[in-house]
Amino acid sequence: MPARGRYDRTPGEVKVNGANRMLSFGAGPARWPEAVLRRAKEGLDPARFGGLSVLEIGHRGPDYARIHEEVRERLRRLLAVPEDREILLLPGGATMQFAMLPLNLRRDGRPVDVVLTGRWAEKALEHARASGPVRVAASGKEQSYRIVPPPEAWAVRADAAYLHVTTNNTVFGTRLARLPEDLPVPLVGDASSEILAAPLPVSRFAVLYAGAQKCLGPAGLAVVVIRRDLLEAVPEGLPPMLSYRAHAAAGSRLNTPPTALVWLMGLMLEWIEEEGGAEEMHRRTRERAALVYEALDRHPEVYEPVAAPPCRSLTNVVFRLRNPGLQPRFLEAARAAGLVGLAGHRSVGGLRASMYTGMPVEGARRLAEFLDRFAADGGAV
Ligand SMILES: Cc1ncc(COP(=O)(O)O)c(C=O)c1O
Structure with missing residues (x-):
């Protein structure tokens, strides 16, 4: 031995x-690449922005505006986001989206259909249930989530507000290998654990979102790519902080955004572009x-x-x-x-x-x- x-x-x-x-x-x-950690260290130097560090610059000023917009432009390029989609940078990670999605996309009290493929899909279901009816369109639970039911086996009904899928199931290590064809309702995907790491046709989703801390850098931030026509239909009366339309109208600077997280995500995206x-x-x-x-x-x-x-x-x-x-x-x-x-x-x-x-x-x-x-x-x- x-x-x-x-x-x-x-x-x-x-x-x-x-x-x-x-x-x-x-x-x-x-894990973060060494090159990005090094850049982050350099970026904290107060000499970078006329005697201020990146943590100290105002979120309405031109320096931060440049950082913020560059991040959104890089995301659009890297993910090949079509022009009819808005890119939102939102605080609260992916879990906040579990709550915001049904509030913003549910019409007339319609049910939200969910493909249950693991722990995070269960969480998405639980959050949607807090604001209205939900249905399980398909479930891998009986197989202990070792499989993802194929799209042919999903029971999606045309009266659903939308269908929620988890493209990659972080806890059970499974992935949705194929997307459904001809869905009668908008497709919403949680891609937190594979966005940019694995191929995903953004244009097939009405909303594709991800918490950033796995593939895009810092924890506590989410990227939401949403079809613009859905923004117009966001119900009136939502508190602005919970409304995609309000965030979109403010360019994801409705309140003080998590400037340091956005900057860090920008460093990660810059590195990803440089790497190919x-x-x-x-x-x-x-x-x-x-x-x-x-x-x-x-x-x-x-x-x-x-x-x-x-x-x-x-x-x-x-x-x-x-x-x-x-x-x-x-x-x-x-x-x-x-x-x-x-x-x-x-x-x-x-x-x-x-x-x-x-x-x-x-x-x-x-x-x-x-x-x-x-x-x-x-x-x-
Ligand atoms: C697929 C998926 N969705 C959602 C979440 C929750 O993300 P957050 O902690 O950013 O809210 C995770 C976290 O591991 C996840 O893997």
Whole structure:
């Protein structure tokens, strides 16, 4: 049996680009590229804006306006957002959108149809139910969310206000591989855990939204891409802060926006564009996913991937050890190798490797090598 020492590196000894650094596979907040962290550090320099740091400039002034608009322009380019869509930058993460969507899109008390594919879809349903009727159009719950029901199996009714789907299920590691054709109602998608990391045709969605902390940078901010005609139909009488129309009319500066978060997201988007944009991000995502799934599939006696293969997520690889008693050792050995954030979501346990835009392919390779070593050692590290 190999010596224990093979895994014996203290976290502080793990070097990435010369810095002491752990490689985080956490589901969000997620890993940031070193280059972006460096730029963020430089950006805090008070010399940047005539004696003020970016944290101190006014949100109505020209410097912040430039940052804000550049972020929206980059999102439009990177996501290929059609001109008939508005891009909103909103506080409160994706969860705030669970609440705002039904308030803004429900007409005449109509039901909201939801495809139940995991924990976040359940949350979206729960929030929609707080403001009116909801229906489950399809559910993977009986299969413990290992599968995503295919669009042919969805019961979407034409009287629904809209249909809500989660394009990638962060907790169970599944993905909606195909979108429905000829939907009778607007399609609304939560793409928090794969936006820009995986291919998604924005133009197929009436609303596509994402919390930023996985693929786009900072936690606490959401990007909402919404068809403009839906803005016109937002019900009167909503408090402006909860109204997409009011936010759109104010250019997402209705109140003091989270200026630092928007700036940080801008740095992330700038880096993504420099690296080759969406296409390159998708290529890296596929490469990372292949590396890790292939490593798991090489050792079926040790690892059990949770998602049914056709439904596998490209960004959240969820798996279990055949011998769950070894999990604490797995996590400990991974940490010693500089790999952290691998515990599954607290509601389901097991293990999960989340790899979004900020995860280098090399990180996935290191994890795959670790999975091979752990399997070769029979978990006896
Ligand atoms: C698919 C999905 N939707 C929504 C959320 C909630 O995001 P937030 O914490 O930004 O509200 C998450 C968070 O993990 C998620 O993975």
